[in-house]
Amino acid sequence: SQQGEEDPQALSIQEGENATMNCSYKTSINNLQWYRQNSGRGLVHLILIRSNEREKHSGRLRVTLDTSKKSSSLLITASRAADTASYFCATDSNDYKLSFGAGTTVTVRA
Amino acid sequence: DAGVTQSPTHLIKTRGQQVTLRCSPKSGHDTVSWYQQALGQGPQFIFQYYEEEERQRGNFPDRFSGHQFPNYSSELNVNALLLGDSALYLCASSLTDPSPETQYFGPGTRLLVL
Numbered sequence: 001s002q003q004g005e006e007d008p009q010a011l012s013i014q015e016g017e018n019a020t021m022n023c024s025y026k027t028s029i030n031n032l033q034w035y036r037q038n039s040g041r042g043l044v045h046l047i048l049i050r051s052n053e054r055e056k057h058s059g060r061l062r063v064t065l066d067t068s069k070k071s072s073s074l075l076i077t078a079s080r081a082a083d084t085a086s087y088f089c090a091t092d093s094n095d096y097k098l099s100f101g102a103g104t105t106v107t108v109r110a
Numbered sequence: 111d112a113g114v115t116q117s118p119t120h121l122i123k124t125r126g127q128q129v130t131l132r133c134s135p136k137s138g139h140d141t142v143s144w145y146q147q148a149l150g151q152g153p154q155f156i157f158q159y160y161e162e163e164e165r166q167r168g169n170f171p172d173r174f175s176g177h178q179f180p181n182y183s184s185e186l187n188v189n190a191l192l193l194g195d196s197a198l199y200l201c202a203s204s205l206t207d208p209s210p211e212t213q214y215f216g217p218g219t220r221l222l223v224l
Binding site: 044045 | 150154
């Protein structure tokens, strides 16, 4: 079974628009990470947010974490065609493994 | 600085056969984890190796086994292949000290079982 659940399952936006996706999880965590996957290949690490942090930025990415609601969001601003990919949240509950959700597929239209 | 590498990139096997997948971790990393990703799903944790021993295992049968070598590279072995073993197998490496956090993934090996 998977720890995280991403919402929505799929998202289609126009180039230049913002994309927001959410992740909910079930158990307490040490940190939460977001990964990107292009065309079923390897995962690229985007950003890590620790359980004692509420918001983090990296370039066009903004991640929030609400541990009371066991949820996180990933915002991609000013989207580009190259942002077309699947995005996964992964939780680390301090037991060595990462637990992934099923992902959000983002399509950026030119 | 080489990232995580995996071989082969693609593999086709038939039911009942055995397969070995290989992974070289990112330079300086001492921990290797293996994940299985079925089509349309997120990766599922198989097991993690540290200091040449299996440190933690996910919910996978004993047909799945692994090994870590002194140079930190790793192998994943799957025996008696089933159709349901068809998936993308991902290797991830990390640095245990001070604490394992970000895992860096390789490009994966796509296994098709016929």
